[in-house]
Amino acid sequence: MESSFAILAEPNRRSILSLLAASECSVGELERQLRMPQTSVSKHLRVLREAGFVEARVEAQKRVYRLRPEPLMEVDAWLTPFRRFWTAHVDALERHLDQMDPTPKKGKKR
Amino acid sequence: MESSFAILAEPNRRSILSLLAASECSVGELERQLRMPQTSVSKHLRVLREAGFVEARVEAQKRVYRLRPEPLMEVDAWLTPFRRFWTAHVDALERHLDQMDPTPKKGKKR
DNA sequence: GATTCATATTCCCGTCAAGTCATATACTGA
DNA sequence: TCAGTATATGACTTGACGGGAATATGAATC
Incomplete structure:
Protein backbone atom coordinates (compact mmCIF):
# COMPACT_ATOMS: atom_id res chain seq x y z
CA MET A 1 0.00 0.00 0.00
CA GLU A 2 1.65 3.13 -1.25
CA SER A 3 1.48 6.45 0.51
CA SER A 4 -0.35 9.24 -1.24
CA PHE A 5 2.92 11.14 -1.44
CA ALA A 6 4.58 8.33 -3.35
CA ILE A 7 1.72 8.37 -5.82
CA LEU A 8 2.09 12.11 -6.33
CA ALA A 9 5.83 11.85 -6.87
CA GLU A 10 5.21 10.99 -10.51
CA PRO A 11 4.85 14.15 -12.64
CA ASN A 12 2.56 12.53 -15.21
CA ARG A 13 0.21 11.42 -12.48
CA ARG A 14 0.05 14.95 -11.14
CA SER A 15 -0.75 16.16 -14.65
CA ILE A 16 -3.55 13.63 -14.91
CA GLN A 38 -2.08 5.08 -24.08
CA THR A 39 -0.43 2.26 -22.16
CA SER A 40 1.31 4.73 -19.92
CA VAL A 41 -1.88 6.62 -19.26
CA SER A 42 -3.69 3.41 -18.42
CA LYS A 43 -0.97 2.27 -16.06
CA HIS A 44 -0.87 5.56 -14.22
CA LEU A 45 -4.63 5.53 -13.99
CA ARG A 46 -4.48 2.09 -12.47
CA VAL A 47 -2.08 3.30 -9.81
CA LEU A 48 -4.26 6.33 -9.14
CA ARG A 49 -7.37 4.16 -9.01
CA GLU A 50 -5.92 1.64 -6.58
CA ALA A 51 -4.74 4.47 -4.37
CA GLY A 52 -8.21 6.01 -4.40
CA ARG A 63 -14.03 4.69 -19.26
CA VAL A 64 -14.58 8.11 -17.88
CA TYR A 65 -12.35 8.97 -14.96
CA ARG A 66 -13.04 11.49 -12.25
CA LEU A 67 -11.37 12.69 -9.10
CA ARG A 68 -11.93 11.35 -5.64
CA PRO A 69 -10.95 13.79 -2.92
CA GLU A 70 -9.92 11.59 0.00
CA PRO A 71 -6.21 10.98 -0.68
CA LEU A 72 -5.60 14.63 -1.47
CA MET A 73 -7.38 15.53 1.73
CA GLU A 74 -4.86 13.40 3.59
CA VAL A 75 -2.02 15.30 2.01
CA ASP A 76 -3.73 18.54 2.91
CA ALA A 77 -4.08 17.32 6.48
CA TRP A 86 4.23 30.59 6.60
CA THR A 87 1.02 31.92 8.04
CA ALA A 88 2.78 33.16 11.16
CA HIS A 89 5.17 35.55 9.50
CA VAL A 90 2.38 37.03 7.42
CA ASP A 91 0.99 38.46 10.57
CA ALA A 92 1.33 37.39 14.17
CA LEU A 93 -2.13 38.78 14.61
CA GLU A 94 -3.52 35.71 12.97
CA ARG A 95 -2.58 33.59 15.92
CA HIS A 96 -4.44 35.92 18.20
CA LEU A 97 -7.48 35.56 16.05
CA ASP A 98 -7.09 31.80 16.17
CA GLN A 99 -7.10 31.87 19.93
CA MET A 100 -10.28 33.88 20.12
CA ASP A 101 -12.05 31.96 17.39
CA PRO A 102 -15.56 32.03 18.81
CA THR A 103 -16.96 32.92 15.37
CA PRO A 104 -18.88 30.28 13.53
CA LYS A 105 -18.11 30.11 9.87
CA LYS A 106 -20.33 32.48 7.99
CA GLY A 107 -20.08 32.91 4.31
CA LYS A 108 -22.83 34.07 2.11
CA LYS A 109 -25.83 32.12 3.05
CA ARG A 110 -29.02 31.68 1.17
CA MET B 1 16.10 19.41 -9.85
CA GLU B 2 13.66 17.20 -8.06
CA SER B 3 10.09 18.12 -7.48
CA SER B 4 9.02 18.70 -3.92
CA PHE B 5 6.63 15.78 -4.22
CA ALA B 6 9.44 13.39 -5.06
CA ILE B 7 11.28 14.52 -1.96
CA LEU B 8 8.23 13.93 0.21
CA ALA B 9 7.70 10.46 -1.22
CA GLU B 10 10.22 9.07 1.28
CA PRO B 11 8.59 8.28 4.64
CA ASN B 12 11.74 8.90 6.67
CA ARG B 13 12.10 12.33 5.14
CA ARG B 14 8.53 13.16 6.09
CA SER B 15 9.31 12.01 9.63
CA ILE B 16 12.33 14.27 9.74
CA GLN B 38 23.31 8.28 11.24
CA THR B 39 24.44 7.77 7.67
CA SER B 40 20.81 7.52 6.55
CA VAL B 41 19.82 10.62 8.46
CA SER B 42 22.67 12.57 6.93
CA LYS B 43 21.79 11.43 3.44
CA HIS B 44 18.15 12.35 3.80
CA LEU B 45 19.12 15.69 5.28
CA ARG B 46 21.31 16.35 2.28
CA VAL B 47 18.41 15.70 -0.05
CA LEU B 48 16.14 17.91 2.03
CA ARG B 49 18.77 20.63 2.17
CA GLU B 50 19.41 20.66 -1.56
CA ALA B 51 15.68 20.81 -2.18
CA GLY B 52 15.34 23.76 0.17
CA ARG B 63 24.75 21.06 12.82
CA VAL B 64 21.35 22.21 13.88
CA TYR B 65 18.70 21.83 11.23
CA ARG B 66 15.52 23.81 10.90
CA LEU B 67 12.63 24.01 8.52
CA ARG B 68 12.33 26.29 5.54
CA PRO B 69 8.77 26.85 4.44
CA GLU B 70 9.05 27.50 0.71
CA PRO B 71 8.87 23.97 -0.77
CA LEU B 72 5.96 23.02 1.43
CA MET B 73 4.23 26.20 0.39
CA GLU B 74 4.55 25.04 -3.19
CA VAL B 75 2.86 21.78 -2.32
CA ASP B 76 0.16 23.69 -0.53
CA ALA B 77 -0.31 25.87 -3.58
CA TRP B 86 -13.86 18.95 -0.38
CA THR B 87 -14.29 22.44 1.04
CA ALA B 88 -17.40 23.47 -0.79
CA HIS B 89 -20.08 20.82 -0.55
CA VAL B 90 -18.71 17.85 1.27
CA ASP B 91 -21.98 16.02 1.63
CA ALA B 92 -23.15 16.79 -1.86
CA LEU B 93 -19.84 15.50 -3.07
CA GLU B 94 -20.27 12.23 -1.29
CA ARG B 95 -23.69 11.68 -2.77
CA HIS B 96 -23.05 12.48 -6.37
CA LEU B 97 -20.14 14.29 -7.83
CA ASP B 98 -21.63 14.84 -11.25
CA GLN B 99 -24.44 16.93 -9.83
CA MET B 100 -22.08 19.77 -9.10
CA ASP B 101 -20.57 19.55 -12.58
CA PRO B 102 -23.39 19.91 -15.07
CA THR B 103 -21.12 20.90 -17.95
CA PRO B 104 -22.23 19.52 -21.29
CA LYS B 105 -20.15 16.63 -22.44
CA LYS B 106 -18.84 17.68 -25.83
CA GLY B 107 -16.91 20.81 -26.60
CA LYS B 108 -16.05 20.56 -30.24
CA LYS B 109 -17.33 19.00 -33.36
CA ARG B 110 -15.25 17.93 -36.22
C1' DG C 1 49.40 17.11 16.90
C1' DA C 2 46.69 13.21 18.43
C1' DT C 3 42.30 11.81 19.90
C1' DT C 4 37.47 11.97 20.23
C1' DC C 5 32.99 13.49 18.97
C1' DA C 6 29.65 14.86 15.27
C1' DT C 7 28.51 14.68 10.72
C1' DA C 8 29.27 13.87 5.75
C1' DT C 9 30.60 11.09 1.80
C1' DT C 10 31.67 7.01 -1.03
C1' DC C 11 30.92 2.41 -2.79
C1' DC C 12 28.22 -1.66 -3.47
C1' DC C 13 24.00 -4.03 -3.74
C1' DG C 14 19.06 -5.24 -3.92
C1' DT C 15 14.75 -3.56 -5.08
C1' DC C 16 11.25 -1.29 -7.32
C1' DA C 17 9.01 1.54 -10.59
C1' DA C 18 8.44 3.65 -15.25
C1' DG C 19 8.69 3.14 -20.24
C1' DT C 20 8.00 0.34 -24.41
C1' DC C 21 6.25 -3.25 -27.24
C1' DA C 22 3.14 -6.65 -27.94
C1' DT C 23 -1.03 -8.66 -26.88
C1' DA C 24 -5.51 -9.31 -24.53
C1' DT C 25 -10.14 -7.90 -23.20
C1' DA C 26 -14.48 -5.43 -23.77
C1' DC C 27 -17.94 -3.10 -26.13
C1' DT C 28 -20.36 -1.45 -30.57
C1' DG C 29 -22.34 -1.73 -34.98
C1' DA C 30 -22.90 -3.96 -39.63
C1' DT D 1 -20.16 -13.49 -36.90
C1' DC D 2 -16.46 -9.89 -38.18
C1' DA D 3 -14.23 -5.45 -38.03
C1' DG D 4 -13.19 -1.48 -35.47
C1' DT D 5 -12.59 1.22 -31.39
C1' DA D 6 -11.23 1.91 -26.52
C1' DT D 7 -8.75 0.42 -22.73
C1' DA D 8 -6.13 -2.90 -19.91
C1' DT D 9 -2.46 -6.20 -19.00
C1' DG D 10 2.00 -8.86 -19.38
C1' DA D 11 6.94 -9.34 -20.23
C1' DC D 12 11.02 -7.20 -20.44
C1' DT D 13 14.63 -3.69 -19.89
C1' DT D 14 16.63 0.12 -17.69
C1' DG D 15 17.60 3.52 -14.42
C1' DA D 16 17.07 5.58 -9.90
C1' DC D 17 16.75 5.23 -4.96
C1' DG D 18 17.41 3.67 -0.24
C1' DG D 19 20.07 0.85 3.10
C1' DG D 20 24.44 -0.59 5.12
C1' DA D 21 29.40 -0.71 6.00
C1' DA D 22 33.45 1.58 5.79
C1' DT D 23 35.72 5.76 5.50
C1' DA D 24 36.55 10.79 5.33
C1' DT D 25 36.22 15.59 7.10
C1' DG D 26 36.36 18.82 10.64
C1' DA D 27 35.95 20.97 15.12
C1' DA D 28 37.08 20.72 20.12
C1' DT D 29 39.96 19.24 23.90
C1' DC D 30 43.94 17.48 25.75
Missing part, protein backbone atom coordinates in the same frame (compact mmCIF):
# COMPACT_ATOMS: atom_id res chain seq x y z
CA LEU A 17 -4.99 14.79 -11.61
CA SER A 18 -4.79 18.42 -12.67
CA LEU A 19 -6.69 17.67 -15.84
CA LEU A 20 -9.29 15.76 -13.88
CA ALA A 21 -9.64 18.67 -11.51
CA ALA A 22 -10.87 20.72 -14.44
CA SER A 23 -13.30 18.08 -15.68
CA GLU A 24 -13.70 14.35 -15.90
CA CYS A 25 -12.01 12.73 -18.89
CA SER A 26 -11.85 9.51 -20.81
CA VAL A 27 -8.53 7.73 -21.24
CA GLY A 28 -8.30 8.87 -24.83
CA GLU A 29 -8.81 12.50 -23.89
CA LEU A 30 -6.02 12.27 -21.33
CA GLU A 31 -3.82 10.53 -23.88
CA ARG A 32 -4.26 13.37 -26.35
CA GLN A 33 -3.92 16.23 -23.90
CA LEU A 34 -0.81 14.81 -22.26
CA ARG A 35 0.68 13.50 -25.49
CA MET A 36 1.76 10.26 -23.90
CA PRO A 37 1.26 6.65 -24.99
CA PHE A 53 -7.31 9.20 -6.24
CA VAL A 54 -9.70 8.52 -9.11
CA GLU A 55 -12.61 6.33 -10.03
CA ALA A 56 -13.94 5.28 -13.40
CA ARG A 57 -17.35 4.71 -14.84
CA VAL A 58 -17.97 2.76 -17.99
CA GLU A 59 -19.62 4.59 -20.85
CA ALA A 60 -19.95 2.44 -23.97
CA GLN A 61 -16.38 1.52 -24.87
CA LYS A 62 -14.98 4.40 -22.89
CA TRP A 78 -0.42 16.33 6.68
CA LEU A 79 0.50 19.90 5.81
CA THR A 80 -1.45 21.31 8.75
CA PRO A 81 1.32 21.35 11.37
CA PHE A 82 3.60 23.12 8.90
CA ARG A 83 1.28 25.93 7.96
CA ARG A 84 2.21 28.02 10.94
CA PHE A 85 5.63 28.45 9.34
CA LEU B 17 10.25 17.22 8.60
CA SER B 18 7.58 16.48 11.18
CA LEU B 19 10.16 16.47 13.94
CA LEU B 20 11.62 19.72 12.68
CA ALA B 21 8.15 21.22 12.64
CA ALA B 22 8.07 20.74 16.39
CA SER B 23 11.54 22.19 16.97
CA GLU B 24 14.92 22.45 15.34
CA CYS B 25 17.20 19.46 15.90
CA SER B 26 20.78 18.34 15.51
CA VAL B 27 21.57 15.29 13.41
CA GLY B 28 22.18 13.22 16.53
CA GLU B 29 18.81 14.12 17.98
CA LEU B 30 17.09 13.09 14.79
CA GLU B 31 19.12 9.89 14.74
CA ARG B 32 17.95 8.97 18.22
CA GLN B 33 14.32 9.94 17.82
CA LEU B 34 13.91 8.14 14.52
CA ARG B 35 16.09 5.19 15.52
CA MET B 36 17.80 5.10 12.18
CA PRO B 37 21.50 4.97 11.29
CA PHE B 53 13.21 22.02 2.79
CA VAL B 54 15.72 22.57 5.57
CA GLU B 55 18.78 24.61 6.38
CA ALA B 56 21.56 24.00 8.86
CA ARG B 57 23.59 26.22 11.10
CA VAL B 58 26.88 25.12 12.60
CA GLU B 59 27.08 25.04 16.37
CA ALA B 60 30.40 23.73 17.63
CA GLN B 61 30.65 20.21 16.19
CA LYS B 62 26.93 19.97 15.69
CA TRP B 78 -0.53 22.85 -5.88
CA LEU B 79 -3.44 21.60 -3.81
CA THR B 80 -5.40 24.79 -4.33
CA PRO B 81 -7.36 23.81 -7.44
CA PHE B 82 -8.39 20.56 -5.74
CA ARG B 83 -9.74 22.06 -2.55
CA ARG B 84 -13.08 22.87 -4.05
CA PHE B 85 -13.68 19.14 -4.14
Whole structure:
Protein backbone atom coordinates (compact mmCIF):
# COMPACT_ATOMS: atom_id res chain seq x y z
CA MET A 1 0.00 0.00 0.00
CA GLU A 2 1.65 3.13 -1.25
CA SER A 3 1.48 6.45 0.51
CA SER A 4 -0.35 9.24 -1.24
CA PHE A 5 2.92 11.14 -1.44
CA ALA A 6 4.58 8.33 -3.35
CA ILE A 7 1.72 8.37 -5.82
CA LEU A 8 2.09 12.11 -6.33
CA ALA A 9 5.83 11.85 -6.87
CA GLU A 10 5.21 10.99 -10.51
CA PRO A 11 4.85 14.15 -12.64
CA ASN A 12 2.56 12.53 -15.21
CA ARG A 13 0.21 11.42 -12.48
CA ARG A 14 0.05 14.95 -11.14
CA SER A 15 -0.75 16.16 -14.65
CA ILE A 16 -3.55 13.63 -14.91
CA LEU A 17 -4.99 14.79 -11.61
CA SER A 18 -4.79 18.42 -12.67
CA LEU A 19 -6.69 17.67 -15.84
CA LEU A 20 -9.29 15.76 -13.88
CA ALA A 21 -9.64 18.67 -11.51
CA ALA A 22 -10.87 20.72 -14.44
CA SER A 23 -13.30 18.08 -15.68
CA GLU A 24 -13.70 14.35 -15.90
CA CYS A 25 -12.01 12.73 -18.89
CA SER A 26 -11.85 9.51 -20.81
CA VAL A 27 -8.53 7.73 -21.24
CA GLY A 28 -8.30 8.87 -24.83
CA GLU A 29 -8.81 12.50 -23.89
CA LEU A 30 -6.02 12.27 -21.33
CA GLU A 31 -3.82 10.53 -23.88
CA ARG A 32 -4.26 13.37 -26.35
CA GLN A 33 -3.92 16.23 -23.90
CA LEU A 34 -0.81 14.81 -22.26
CA ARG A 35 0.68 13.50 -25.49
CA MET A 36 1.76 10.26 -23.90
CA PRO A 37 1.26 6.65 -24.99
CA GLN A 38 -2.08 5.08 -24.08
CA THR A 39 -0.43 2.26 -22.16
CA SER A 40 1.31 4.73 -19.92
CA VAL A 41 -1.88 6.62 -19.26
CA SER A 42 -3.69 3.41 -18.42
CA LYS A 43 -0.97 2.27 -16.06
CA HIS A 44 -0.87 5.56 -14.22
CA LEU A 45 -4.63 5.53 -13.99
CA ARG A 46 -4.48 2.09 -12.47
CA VAL A 47 -2.08 3.30 -9.81
CA LEU A 48 -4.26 6.33 -9.14
CA ARG A 49 -7.37 4.16 -9.01
CA GLU A 50 -5.92 1.64 -6.58
CA ALA A 51 -4.74 4.47 -4.37
CA GLY A 52 -8.21 6.01 -4.40
CA PHE A 53 -7.31 9.20 -6.24
CA VAL A 54 -9.70 8.52 -9.11
CA GLU A 55 -12.61 6.33 -10.03
CA ALA A 56 -13.94 5.28 -13.40
CA ARG A 57 -17.35 4.71 -14.84
CA VAL A 58 -17.97 2.76 -17.99
CA GLU A 59 -19.62 4.59 -20.85
CA ALA A 60 -19.95 2.44 -23.97
CA GLN A 61 -16.38 1.52 -24.87
CA LYS A 62 -14.98 4.40 -22.89
CA ARG A 63 -14.03 4.69 -19.26
CA VAL A 64 -14.58 8.11 -17.88
CA TYR A 65 -12.35 8.97 -14.96
CA ARG A 66 -13.04 11.49 -12.25
CA LEU A 67 -11.37 12.69 -9.10
CA ARG A 68 -11.93 11.35 -5.64
CA PRO A 69 -10.95 13.79 -2.92
CA GLU A 70 -9.92 11.59 0.00
CA PRO A 71 -6.21 10.98 -0.68
CA LEU A 72 -5.60 14.63 -1.47
CA MET A 73 -7.38 15.53 1.73
CA GLU A 74 -4.86 13.40 3.59
CA VAL A 75 -2.02 15.30 2.01
CA ASP A 76 -3.73 18.54 2.91
CA ALA A 77 -4.08 17.32 6.48
CA TRP A 78 -0.42 16.33 6.68
CA LEU A 79 0.50 19.90 5.81
CA THR A 80 -1.45 21.31 8.75
CA PRO A 81 1.32 21.35 11.37
CA PHE A 82 3.60 23.12 8.90
CA ARG A 83 1.28 25.93 7.96
CA ARG A 84 2.21 28.02 10.94
CA PHE A 85 5.63 28.45 9.34
CA TRP A 86 4.23 30.59 6.60
CA THR A 87 1.02 31.92 8.04
CA ALA A 88 2.78 33.16 11.16
CA HIS A 89 5.17 35.55 9.50
CA VAL A 90 2.38 37.03 7.42
CA ASP A 91 0.99 38.46 10.57
CA ALA A 92 1.33 37.39 14.17
CA LEU A 93 -2.13 38.78 14.61
CA GLU A 94 -3.52 35.71 12.97
CA ARG A 95 -2.58 33.59 15.92
CA HIS A 96 -4.44 35.92 18.20
CA LEU A 97 -7.48 35.56 16.05
CA ASP A 98 -7.09 31.80 16.17
CA GLN A 99 -7.10 31.87 19.93
CA MET A 100 -10.28 33.88 20.12
CA ASP A 101 -12.05 31.96 17.39
CA PRO A 102 -15.56 32.03 18.81
CA THR A 103 -16.96 32.92 15.37
CA PRO A 104 -18.88 30.28 13.53
CA LYS A 105 -18.11 30.11 9.87
CA LYS A 106 -20.33 32.48 7.99
CA GLY A 107 -20.08 32.91 4.31
CA LYS A 108 -22.83 34.07 2.11
CA LYS A 109 -25.83 32.12 3.05
CA ARG A 110 -29.02 31.68 1.17
CA MET B 1 16.10 19.41 -9.85
CA GLU B 2 13.66 17.20 -8.06
CA SER B 3 10.09 18.12 -7.48
CA SER B 4 9.02 18.70 -3.92
CA PHE B 5 6.63 15.78 -4.22
CA ALA B 6 9.44 13.39 -5.06
CA ILE B 7 11.28 14.52 -1.96
CA LEU B 8 8.23 13.93 0.21
CA ALA B 9 7.70 10.46 -1.22
CA GLU B 10 10.22 9.07 1.28
CA PRO B 11 8.59 8.28 4.64
CA ASN B 12 11.74 8.90 6.67
CA ARG B 13 12.10 12.33 5.14
CA ARG B 14 8.53 13.16 6.09
CA SER B 15 9.31 12.01 9.63
CA ILE B 16 12.33 14.27 9.74
CA LEU B 17 10.25 17.22 8.60
CA SER B 18 7.58 16.48 11.18
CA LEU B 19 10.16 16.47 13.94
CA LEU B 20 11.62 19.72 12.68
CA ALA B 21 8.15 21.22 12.64
CA ALA B 22 8.07 20.74 16.39
CA SER B 23 11.54 22.19 16.97
CA GLU B 24 14.92 22.45 15.34
CA CYS B 25 17.20 19.46 15.90
CA SER B 26 20.78 18.34 15.51
CA VAL B 27 21.57 15.29 13.41
CA GLY B 28 22.18 13.22 16.53
CA GLU B 29 18.81 14.12 17.98
CA LEU B 30 17.09 13.09 14.79
CA GLU B 31 19.12 9.89 14.74
CA ARG B 32 17.95 8.97 18.22
CA GLN B 33 14.32 9.94 17.82
CA LEU B 34 13.91 8.14 14.52
CA ARG B 35 16.09 5.19 15.52
CA MET B 36 17.80 5.10 12.18
CA PRO B 37 21.50 4.97 11.29
CA GLN B 38 23.31 8.28 11.24
CA THR B 39 24.44 7.77 7.67
CA SER B 40 20.81 7.52 6.55
CA VAL B 41 19.82 10.62 8.46
CA SER B 42 22.67 12.57 6.93
CA LYS B 43 21.79 11.43 3.44
CA HIS B 44 18.15 12.35 3.80
CA LEU B 45 19.12 15.69 5.28
CA ARG B 46 21.31 16.35 2.28
CA VAL B 47 18.41 15.70 -0.05
CA LEU B 48 16.14 17.91 2.03
CA ARG B 49 18.77 20.63 2.17
CA GLU B 50 19.41 20.66 -1.56
CA ALA B 51 15.68 20.81 -2.18
CA GLY B 52 15.34 23.76 0.17
CA PHE B 53 13.21 22.02 2.79
CA VAL B 54 15.72 22.57 5.57
CA GLU B 55 18.78 24.61 6.38
CA ALA B 56 21.56 24.00 8.86
CA ARG B 57 23.59 26.22 11.10
CA VAL B 58 26.88 25.12 12.60
CA GLU B 59 27.08 25.04 16.37
CA ALA B 60 30.40 23.73 17.63
CA GLN B 61 30.65 20.21 16.19
CA LYS B 62 26.93 19.97 15.69
CA ARG B 63 24.75 21.06 12.82
CA VAL B 64 21.35 22.21 13.88
CA TYR B 65 18.70 21.83 11.23
CA ARG B 66 15.52 23.81 10.90
CA LEU B 67 12.63 24.01 8.52
CA ARG B 68 12.33 26.29 5.54
CA PRO B 69 8.77 26.85 4.44
CA GLU B 70 9.05 27.50 0.71
CA PRO B 71 8.87 23.97 -0.77
CA LEU B 72 5.96 23.02 1.43
CA MET B 73 4.23 26.20 0.39
CA GLU B 74 4.55 25.04 -3.19
CA VAL B 75 2.86 21.78 -2.32
CA ASP B 76 0.16 23.69 -0.53
CA ALA B 77 -0.31 25.87 -3.58
CA TRP B 78 -0.53 22.85 -5.88
CA LEU B 79 -3.44 21.60 -3.81
CA THR B 80 -5.40 24.79 -4.33
CA PRO B 81 -7.36 23.81 -7.44
CA PHE B 82 -8.39 20.56 -5.74
CA ARG B 83 -9.74 22.06 -2.55
CA ARG B 84 -13.08 22.87 -4.05
CA PHE B 85 -13.68 19.14 -4.14
CA TRP B 86 -13.86 18.95 -0.38
CA THR B 87 -14.29 22.44 1.04
CA ALA B 88 -17.40 23.47 -0.79
CA HIS B 89 -20.08 20.82 -0.55
CA VAL B 90 -18.71 17.85 1.27
CA ASP B 91 -21.98 16.02 1.63
CA ALA B 92 -23.15 16.79 -1.86
CA LEU B 93 -19.84 15.50 -3.07
CA GLU B 94 -20.27 12.23 -1.29
CA ARG B 95 -23.69 11.68 -2.77
CA HIS B 96 -23.05 12.48 -6.37
CA LEU B 97 -20.14 14.29 -7.83
CA ASP B 98 -21.63 14.84 -11.25
CA GLN B 99 -24.44 16.93 -9.83
CA MET B 100 -22.08 19.77 -9.10
CA ASP B 101 -20.57 19.55 -12.58
CA PRO B 102 -23.39 19.91 -15.07
CA THR B 103 -21.12 20.90 -17.95
CA PRO B 104 -22.23 19.52 -21.29
CA LYS B 105 -20.15 16.63 -22.44
CA LYS B 106 -18.84 17.68 -25.83
CA GLY B 107 -16.91 20.81 -26.60
CA LYS B 108 -16.05 20.56 -30.24
CA LYS B 109 -17.33 19.00 -33.36
CA ARG B 110 -15.25 17.93 -36.22
C1' DG C 1 49.40 17.11 16.90
C1' DA C 2 46.69 13.21 18.43
C1' DT C 3 42.30 11.81 19.90
C1' DT C 4 37.47 11.97 20.23
C1' DC C 5 32.99 13.49 18.97
C1' DA C 6 29.65 14.86 15.27
C1' DT C 7 28.51 14.68 10.72
C1' DA C 8 29.27 13.87 5.75
C1' DT C 9 30.60 11.09 1.80
C1' DT C 10 31.67 7.01 -1.03
C1' DC C 11 30.92 2.41 -2.79
C1' DC C 12 28.22 -1.66 -3.47
C1' DC C 13 24.00 -4.03 -3.74
C1' DG C 14 19.06 -5.24 -3.92
C1' DT C 15 14.75 -3.56 -5.08
C1' DC C 16 11.25 -1.29 -7.32
C1' DA C 17 9.01 1.54 -10.59
C1' DA C 18 8.44 3.65 -15.25
C1' DG C 19 8.69 3.14 -20.24
C1' DT C 20 8.00 0.34 -24.41
C1' DC C 21 6.25 -3.25 -27.24
C1' DA C 22 3.14 -6.65 -27.94
C1' DT C 23 -1.03 -8.66 -26.88
C1' DA C 24 -5.51 -9.31 -24.53
C1' DT C 25 -10.14 -7.90 -23.20
C1' DA C 26 -14.48 -5.43 -23.77
C1' DC C 27 -17.94 -3.10 -26.13
C1' DT C 28 -20.36 -1.45 -30.57
C1' DG C 29 -22.34 -1.73 -34.98
C1' DA C 30 -22.90 -3.96 -39.63
C1' DT D 1 -20.16 -13.49 -36.90
C1' DC D 2 -16.46 -9.89 -38.18
C1' DA D 3 -14.23 -5.45 -38.03
C1' DG D 4 -13.19 -1.48 -35.47
C1' DT D 5 -12.59 1.22 -31.39
C1' DA D 6 -11.23 1.91 -26.52
C1' DT D 7 -8.75 0.42 -22.73
C1' DA D 8 -6.13 -2.90 -19.91
C1' DT D 9 -2.46 -6.20 -19.00
C1' DG D 10 2.00 -8.86 -19.38
C1' DA D 11 6.94 -9.34 -20.23
C1' DC D 12 11.02 -7.20 -20.44
C1' DT D 13 14.63 -3.69 -19.89
C1' DT D 14 16.63 0.12 -17.69
C1' DG D 15 17.60 3.52 -14.42
C1' DA D 16 17.07 5.58 -9.90
C1' DC D 17 16.75 5.23 -4.96
C1' DG D 18 17.41 3.67 -0.24
C1' DG D 19 20.07 0.85 3.10
C1' DG D 20 24.44 -0.59 5.12
C1' DA D 21 29.40 -0.71 6.00
C1' DA D 22 33.45 1.58 5.79
C1' DT D 23 35.72 5.76 5.50
C1' DA D 24 36.55 10.79 5.33
C1' DT D 25 36.22 15.59 7.10
C1' DG D 26 36.36 18.82 10.64
C1' DA D 27 35.95 20.97 15.12
C1' DA D 28 37.08 20.72 20.12
C1' DT D 29 39.96 19.24 23.90
C1' DC D 30 43.94 17.48 25.75
